[in-house]
Amino acid sequence: MMDRLTDPETLRDLARWLEAASLSSIEITQGDTRIVVRVGAGAEVARPQATEITAPIAGHALNAHPLRAASTDVAAGEAAGFVRVGPVLVPALAPRAGHVTGRAAEGALIGFGDTLLSLEAK
Template identity: 50%
Template sequence: MTLSDPKTIRAITGWLEAYGLSSIEIERGGTRVAIRVQSVQTAHADASDVGAPIAGHVLAAHPSRISAEVVAAGEAGAYLRVGPMLVAALAPAPGRITARPADGTLLGFGDIAFTLEAQ
């Protein structure tokens, strides 16, 4: 497997999409590749659960901001703290956040980061 081969990059991208992952960084033999994909999710008429993109401790808002109850598509509805890093859990559609775990709750990958009622 050669990281610079377009077939390899397409295969890795397919795996990311298939497993609902948004990015990966691989370093091998002096070559470093970072691949990021953006998933497109359809909005549900009712509420939908948004999964945590990574395991970490949930925060309702970025430490320097106030938490939002209404979000646009692509905006953060929650953050996951992993050591010094924050990873946003993004809203797939515009809506109102109706539920979110308490700040500091440890979530695993895919656990519910927030519930979004589509608008």
């Protein structure tokens, strides 16, 4: 539903309906997404901030387990990425379900606490 509400034509319709009803604004919230439409001020779309999943240990970034393909959607508690230290793979777990929007370069040397990937709410 929120995708439809971010459509420019839908936002213009909402603004026209607000003016016809002598209202100045409307706010619609669903999950982490908030849309505010103000008459005369256009529309503002506030997307949730991406959650950064950090490296639990220093090593080399891996976007997926060597036996699996990297996924763009992860579930809460799922291994969203890995850090390789020699032959050992240390998982970086997703704190919540979401869509992966950015990753460290495959094989890049990263330190403890460095951003391994970014995760946005679905």
